[in-house]
Amino acid sequence: MVPLTKGKTNLREIREKEKIDISTEAAVEIRNLDVYYGKERAIKNVSLDILKKKVTSLIGPSGCGKSTLLRSINRMNDLVDGARVEGTIAVDDRDIYSKDVQVSKLRQKVGQVFQKPNPFPKSVYDNIAFGPRAYRHHLRKEKGVFSSFKGIFRREERSPIDGRPMDQVVRDSLEQAALLDEIEEKLHESAIDLSGGQQQRLCIARCLATKPEIILMDEPTSSLDPISAGRIEDLIEELSQEYTVLIVTHNMQQAARISDRTALLWLGELIEMGKTEALFEKPEKEMTEKYITGRVG
């Protein structure tokens, strides 16, 4: 593993200068990560790489810190009172906890899908356009209120992230999330009226509209029926062609089915990480074997 330098923005430059071998494979590099909730240490000295355009699953018993680890990658832990992060996480060679990182840009690049589908009580269209519109709000703040004035007179709304028309962004995102065929007619109806599985795919589409590189999913199928869950699993496999996916699951069959690599967490510590088949077939650690055969946990 490549050592990281904490607090410096561009790790790549530093590594090039120091002639350290640059890993181009990793989308996220985590080094010596500790996360505290007040006095409680929820993540204990975890180091791992999440490879680009692969599906990585995080497994482990409840309360072992899977969600915590996931949330520290898009800094959603910042919102938890008393949460504190030590160690380094690099996304695109940038230390995301350094001072000059804009959290909103980080979250646009690292999307998250939640356990319970949480579409906004708005139309399907507005749900998907939400991310790009929020991004435009940031641009406006950076470049001044008048920067978007010429946009007012333009007939069609465009996504500020990639400049494409918003209509197209919405349709493409839905298409990618395998939802377009089902709800093409209902783009302007309330997202709340969709079924649970459709809502979850809508949330994935909403996340895709911001053009993320990494998608974090926290037990995305645990509140769905088996058929909807299956469709989400298929979707995840599709997405891994283009995106880096990190999925938390406590369903080991699911991890085995969809992921390329698997990491086992235990009481906040990383027990083992490796190729999924290897981890499930011949685990290196006794603990892993015990867990996957169901003797503990």
Added chain:
Amino acid sequence: MSPVDENISETSVVDKLFVSVEGKLMRRLMLALWLVMGMVFLAISTLTAIWPNFLSNVVISTLGAFLLVAVGLTIVAFKLLKEYQPPMIHFLLSLFLIAFSGVVFLFFPNHGLEIPALEGDVTPQLATISLFFIVTFATVWTGLLFYWENPAHNRQLAVQYFTWVSVAIPLGVLTFFIVYTIMEGSSVITWDFISSASDLMRGEIGIFPAIMGTFSLIIGATVFAVPLGVGAAIFLTEYAKRGWIKQAVGVTADCLWSTPSIVFGLFGYVFLVPRITGHSTLLAGQIILAAMLLPLTIATSTEAITAVPDEFRNGSLALGASKWWTIRRVVLPSSVPSIVTGVLLGVGRIAGETAPIMLIAVASHTNAPNFFSLSPPYFHLGPLFSEVDALPYRLYSIYKAGVGGSIHEAWGTAMVLIALVLMFYGLGISIRSYYRRNRGW
């Protein structure tokens, strides 16, 4: 052992007490009390019949006796039957009690509108008071009796009974208010009455200025109070991390809400009026009513914003939205219906306030505030700095000083005011139920 006995053996200490020997004694005492009271009332009514001055209204006492006998008989009948009684009976019984107290009230010796000193003929007052006590007593004891007769079985019945009573009382009072107002007031309601001002020379009465005045007052109050209140609520729920700030503002809002409205008027009179024009103005009224509306706005908005699930906030923030964008685009739109409902209910209340505006904003026989004109500058702020008329004040001045119409016009005005207030409530409630159905969480 019968199932009922089993139940009793599991009941609480209180239950045991009342099904025990002492309990039986209590119930007998109760029945005895009923009988004695019934007889006393019978005696009173007989005496009244013989000697009219004994109690000025025969009807009451007769009805009172009937009531007591009826209730007593019902209870005895229930006691004898010892069967399951359908809850409808309880409802009818409570309705009967309430309707009866209403009837009694209407037939009661009417002293006109002068408040009689408590000297001379004291009996009617005493009778009124004792009657209300007796009716309340009867209602409560009937419920308790259902319970004591068989706690395990009739607990449900007792609860249902009290529920029905507590539904029936406010409903009855409200219906009575509305029906009576319509009965008294509808005769004067004409298009002219609503759409024109009074013409004292020709003796025509119209409440148009008062309607427009009331509207101007509440619109102004809303414009001042809502942004402040919602802003405060956003700050409290989304930004203020420290609990004590929230608590301090919460307590302050509660205190403001329970401050008597005349005190608001007084402060307006002392601090606001001299700094605006020195005389009563619409603006002063709007500001003071806004101050009254503010605490409710803060409270309902805080509640509405807190009710928005964190999942929405997290969803938005995880897409890279800033906190302010999240509030504006997710939190506020989801809580607007509840906020609107709360504000409308508050507006319904301040629309009927007389005390605070009496000192600082209103005068009889002013013209309707006119902000617009057909010639430049089209829009005037002048009316803000002059007096207005208002519906509750019009009502007050007719009743208290006989100014601005007869008693019929007063009822007509009351009818318009009630319609206005109910309209706000109705609007609030329908908005709430519409969005409840549609919001999906």
